[in-house]
Amino acid sequence: MTEPYRILQSVFGHHSFRAYQEEAVNAILAQKDIMMILPTGAGKSLCYQLPSLVMEGISVVISPLLALMHDQITALSTFGIKASMISSMQSPSEIQETMQACRKGELKLLYVAPERLKGESFLNFLQTLPLNFFVIDEAHCVSEWGHEFREDYRQLFRLKLYFPQTPIAAFTATATKIVEHDILHQLSLSNPLIIRAKVERDNLVIKADYRNANGREQLLAFLSGFEKESGIIYTLSRKDTESLALFLGTHKILARAYHAGLPTEEKNETFRAFLNDEIQVVVATIAFGMGIDKSNIRFVVHMSLPKTIENYYQEIGRAGRDGLPSSTLLLFSNSDIVEHKRRIGEQPTSEYQKVAYEKLEAMAKFATSQVCRHQQIANYFDDTINPCVTRCDNCVDGEKESVDISHEALKLLS
Ligand code: ADP
Ligand code: MG
Ligand code: ZN
Secondary structure, eight states: OOHHHHHHHHTSOOSSOOTTHHHHHHHHHTTOOEEEEOOTTSOHHHHHHHHHHHSSSEEEEEOSOHHHHHHHHHHHHHTTOOEEEEOTTSOHHHHHHHHHHHHTTOOSEEEEOGGGGGOHHHHHHHHTSOEEEEEETTGGGGOTTSSSOOGGGGGGGHHHHHOTTSOEEEEESOOOHHHHHHHHHHHTOOSOEEEEOOOOOTTEEEEEEEOOTTHHHHHHHHHTTOTTOEEEEEOSSHHHHHHHHHHHHHTTOOEEEEOTTSOHHHHHHHHHHHHTTSSSEEEEOTTSOTTOOOTTEEEEEESSOOSOHHHHHHHHTTTTTTSSOEEEEEEEOHHHHHHHHHHHOSSOOSHHHHHHHHHHHHHHHHHHOOSOHHHHHHHHTTOOOOOOSSSBHHHHHOOOSOHHHHHHHHHTTO
16 A cells, blocks of 8 residues: 555545545655646645655645634644644744744644745745645635735745745636636746646536526525525625525524624534534625535525626535535626626726626626536636536526526626
């Protein structure tokens, strides 16, 4: 048995590698730069955690969210793996302590917030360590063409300047070809191995429809097919999450609201209850997302148009992680486009606003188009597939009569 395989079983307790994992692990062990584009929940973390255990030194993971880092470190500790983090949320003495542990070789993984790399002294500190490789988690954050650009990720160009010999492994769930190239360029990856999973999720049935004046009735009709099964309903505003959760309650559907404005305790409790199937539905803004690891989500509904196909794909991708048939429904209306435009800014002037408009337009086209939904998503991510025939409304229902409205929708964006 190879060393990675042995560790997979003895440390992580998994029987076998999932698709693409072994390839990534071997490339990292061979000191190659890699970039991996694999859906959320596919198991990207293992691809860098496992090689870190095989290698002698320490691996440094750049991650955009403190909560994500925290979850990872907690999960690693249950496997008996020593990991820690350095971020602005910690006191100077805590940071000193962690740095000391790194120097003594007590840690296998160090999680770091990207803004750390601005400081010369921190880079100098890293240079004193026996580094295995750098991990850039959620690597799409480095690109302005992506959907979650973060200014601090721009610092990452320093890595190859300061550490030309240290390989970089970049991970993301969604990247168009443009974003992919941008990431390679921004990080100066050298001759990287690129591992890109196929985009199509063939256990998902995808539907989209105009939301009429009784959007909630449309929702109830859909939900009647999912008694007692878990699902997520996305709304645009925080207020809507709460009123819709109440509305569902009056129809005997156990639902709770989730948005960034709620107290942390309440959010954690909702999260926990959902994971344990104590509630059926979470009505959420896009704040409910990163890091959700629940395999039996049977449906995802959007009560309004998402702002990008990247967001939409990631959100519907939370359904059916266990591979069982699952459904998604997008309900949209032209007023959603107006609202998104208001949020972006009426007249797009900055580069950021122009990109946001383009992405919104692609999303609106997707919603109103008569082409196979799976095929449209695949095309958007530069993958080529045949029409699904049986797993989307456009393939199943054929021609629709709503072409006029879609004209209206696209006019709003021109
Ligand atoms: P990603 O970062 O791609 O979104 P994660 O790394 O968070 O996904 O992994 C998602 C889940 O998959 C975790 O619960 C993890 O334990 C599990 N997992 C990863 N690899 C395997 C494997 N080879 N066998 C079984 N479960 C795995
Ligand atoms: Mg991840
Ligand atoms: Zn189809």
